[in-house]
Amino acid sequence: MSVTRAQQPLRTSVPAVPSRLAHPALLLTGILLVALNMRACLAAISPMVGEIQRGLGLSATASGLITTVPVLFQGVGAPLTPRLTRRFGTERVVLGAVLVLGAGVLLRVVPSVPALYAGCVVIGVAIAVLNVSMPGLVKREFPHRAAAMTGVYSTTMLVGATLAAGASVPLEHVLGGGWRASLGAWSLLALVAALAWLPQVLRSRQERAAVAAPEAPKAKPIAGLWRLPLAWQISLFMGVSSLMVYTLVAWLPTVLADHGMSRDEAGLVFAFSNLVQVAGAFLVPLLAGRMTRQRGLALTMAALNGAGIAVLLLAPVSGAWAAAAVLGVAQGGSLGLGLAFIVLRTSSAAGAAQLGGMTQAVGYLIAALGPVGAGALHQLTGGWTAVLAVLLVLAAVVAAAGWGAGRNTTL
Template sequence: MRTSEIPIILDSPTGVEPPVDRPADRPAERPRSRGGMLLLAAGLILIGLNLRIGVASIGPVLGEIRDGLGLSTTAAGLLTTIPVFAFGAFAFLAPALTRRLGMHRLLGITMLVLAAGILLRLHPSLAGLFAGTVLVGAAIAVGNVLMPPAIKQDFSHRTGLMMGLYSTALFVGAAAASGLTVPLLPLVGGDWRAALAVWAAPAVLAAVVWIPQMRRSPGRLRSGAGVADAPAETGEPPFRAILGDPIAIAVTALMGLQSAVYYTSLTWVPTILQDAGIGAGTAGWLFAFSAFPGILASLVVPVLARRIRPAWLPVALAVALLAAATIGLAAAPAAAPILWMTLLGLGQGASISLSLAYIVLRSPDAHHTGHLSTMAQGFGYLIAGLAPIGFGALHALSGEWVLPLAVLGLLLVLQLGAGIVASRPGHIRARVAEPPAPTPGCAAQ
């Protein structure tokens, strides 16, 4: 077997990656101080906090937006579905941008673009609102892809803890935006544009805290050329090398299916509760309550997932919680709504944290984490964007919620299957690209 045909990492259940040789012209960074590591961790958590705010803040004031701009229900619904499709479509730009700018610089830039997109919604036009929403979705898409390899690279010894904190930050940001946007309205004169614009402040804060990381030089990192922040090198496996990998496909399916369930719930569960006789305000607060058990699950599950055996047990538990909530919503939504929302939140928190954790755990190094993150979140969110539309169409066709909730149950079965495969110890496999042929007459260096 030729050298170029040797897989770069054995599919070892131990998850131990082989040593990576560092080129002589690429010295490593100096070891970071404790304060430097804390600042780095704080910056990552702040970025994670912002990766749902720009989307979650729209829903609570969607009625005011419709009334203010005279939008139809379909047009208003686009404001919640466009970002999900953007998460998928713009995710595929992340690898090229990373090679050009470096991962850490690009993370800082995404926060600035996110703030710009949020502020663009201040423009008193429909075009400004939708353009800002697309820009917000694009910035979040790139940030989504970059966070797992950044954690893999900088916190390889604490991936479980950091992925838990990252997942928790996503839930906290979404919960804050959902719960505080409406209370902000009286403080800004009842202007929904100003209430949305306030959420640019956390993005600016994250960018400021991240400035020291943006000054890092790409390619001078501890892991050498294999890290995600390094420029492209001859011999690195390309993105397409993992597209047929069974583990990569399973991780992608898990990300897409759990996101489909989450965004379907985000869009329709408040309406299901209202149709059961619960007031609109109460239904909104009940769904917002589900974020709190979700925060707890997202913090704890990634740490436990590396220790619990059999490895598929956390996936099965997450699906069981979601299934119980789905059955409750189908059979008697008004009988015990707090219980259903607690089960829903626990299942969603566990599911998102596991899908993100497997992106890191199933990758041998940060370079492959970047590829797997692009694949899982790019294709995954494109799948997820279709689910709320299909769910609504089934409701319109049947006139009730049992049929669409039954189809949601089928998605949970598929999620369980994908999660079982993704949870198996091992790494994705990618082959190293062929090195260029030596120039005739040149001595080997």
């Protein structure tokens, strides 16, 4: 591991392709539409958990698995993605993942419990592929603006989550088909993203055909990545932060409803929290890219997470909107900062993809414990106090990991 300062990665030179498919606006549009899908199908289900639980006769623990299974398989699928991108190319892998994601959304609403969980598995694997592919793609296409572009696409991910969380219940009423019609409708967003991404697949084929000169040497992989403390610190920062996020994605509306808030208002609070995440996801990577160290940002995100959880513990209904605002900034900022660490702590697109594979694998395997663990703890204790207390302790773990991940060191 070497220490560098203000290191800028070099992009491999590729002959220009005289095609409209190479227009940057097409690439940006494709990235943004793909990013819209990466959280929407998960956030859409949160306001529906209670209805799904009652309709299928699921326990609280089994209901937690609806969110846990996709997160778990994000961790399982992440290490496989670098191999797929090397073999098939990033553009084709992204297109395939978006199509598979749409298929998983449809499978999840087939009227049977096995299909529900099978759809969750498919969704998790598809999101894993996108999670790992996108940082390397951004670093390759925008080598001198990687942190800023990370902020743009992480913000778009949260915009998709916000739209999904806020629209799920209204869609249920408009479509008249219950929770299945509402959740299934999000497959259309995946189809739109696939169509928008198709030009990038065609462009990549043209570029490969246009290459006449010998290719530049490929970047060497990061040696002994899984033994490097920095890689583990980034993984823990992302993993524990994501555990907190997915726990609240799964249960925040239920926590508020169990304390006396109406289901509709609880859904609005949850949607508002997702909306506020947009600000954190956009601004924090921009700030991170201007700093040689990001330790202060990491500690701030952890402190805000702890403050929001404390408000939910002390005043779950009267303080719900304030808690949602604070948690929104913290969770969006933590997501953006975690993704920024991947591009800031590596010197090449290949290195970013390799580190992304590790951090996503470790991170989402940790995060998968959150929803089901919270459901089991709630079932055991009969309330949400113990769950929120555990999340408060985990905010300190995020702070410690972020302190290490934020130092000015490049893998």
